[in-house]
Amino acid sequence: MTSIEEQADNSADGERVNRRPRSLIVSFFGTYARDVGGWIGVADLIALMGGLDVDAPSVRSSVSRLKLRGLLASERIGGAAGYRLSEEGRRILAQGDRRIFGHRVAEIRDGWVLVVFSVPESERRRRHALRAQLTRLGFGTTTAGVWIAPAHMTDQARSTLRDLGMDGYVELFHATHLDFSDLTEAVATWWDLPALQSMYQEFLDEHEPVLGAWRRGRGADGPERRATAFADHLRAVDAWRRMPYLDPGLPPELLPEQWAGSRAARVFFDLHALLRGPGLEHVREATGPAGPR
Known part of the structure; x- marks a missing residue:
């Protein structure tokens, strides 16, 4: 699974709040839909998203946009309208699975x-697209036209x-740092570490208490508990x-002390281990049999 809506929506950062229902739906298709046959009825999706305070108009608008972008395909099963991932959607999510759930530390x-x-001035839009894509991949900037990652x-x-058709403008090199700067100081200039630290801390502020609640035994087993686990x-x-x-998984010894990213990763993977099973049970209960997939 990946940040698929980046390919579905190139809108400005100011739309981030408006995109949240769409983002949750992308996360749903990446996390659960493939395990229940890949197809889900619109009514069932609306019911599931209602548990996350996403209303029906937002669900319908989001899936319509994802369909327009070629990431979802509409399909009726047993008379029920629904959606499944397109081949392109499956490819993108499978690619993202390796990055998200196989997060590697260098x-x-x-x-x-x-x-x-080196992109000619006459192709400035390509240059901008190249920089944007490298940023999305987690590359840092050493100087104009030179980007770096583990x-x-x-x-x-x-x-x-290659997929973007940018391979004619770039060269890739494998490098080892030799001299002269201190590598820790250099990494702090190549990446915006305070912004990353803040990003991880926000995740911890929201989700670490949730993990604590589940470890203490959040609710009695049953449909309500499984619905909470799903949400x-x-x-x-x-x-x-x-x-x-x-x-991109920077080497820990090059990062500031008390790096929040390490703790955030532990919290996420512990939540994933605890909640995905009961969450999937909830989705199966909510969707039920819907004919052949």
Whole structure:
């Protein structure tokens, strides 16, 4: 699963609040829909999203936009209107699964990948798109036209740049830092570490208390508890899934002390382990049999 709505919506940051229902629906398709056959009726989706305070008009608007972007396909089963992931949607989510749930932390000895590019002034829009995509992949900037990330990002960068038709403008290099700057200080200039720290702290402020409540035994087992698990889990996935795209897994020894990212990762994966099972049970109970998939 990935930040699929980045491909579905290139709107300004000011629309972030308006995009939240769509973001939750993308997270739902990535987290649950594929495990219940890949198709869900509109009525069932509205009911499930109602548990996260998303109203019916927002659900209908969101799925319509995702369909227009080619990420969902409409399909009727047994007379019921519904949606399933398109082939492109499945591809994007599968690619994102590896980044989000296989979040990798780099080691200094692994080295770095450098992306060096030169885009003619006459193609400024391509240059902007290239920079935007490298940012989404978690690359930092060393200087104009030279971007850097841990070496484990090489294959994803190569694949993404080819998919975008940008491979004719870039060169990739594997690099080892030798001299002369202190690498910790350099990393602090290549990435906006305070912004990343703030991002992780916001996640912790919202979701660490939720984890604590579940560890203390949140509610008696039953449909209501499973519905709560679904809502808490989907909110956590939706908040977390962008973060591995902004932080490429920098080596811990190069990061500030008390780095919130390490704790945030533990909280997310503990919530995922605790809640995905009962959350999936809730989705299966809510959707029920809907004919062949």
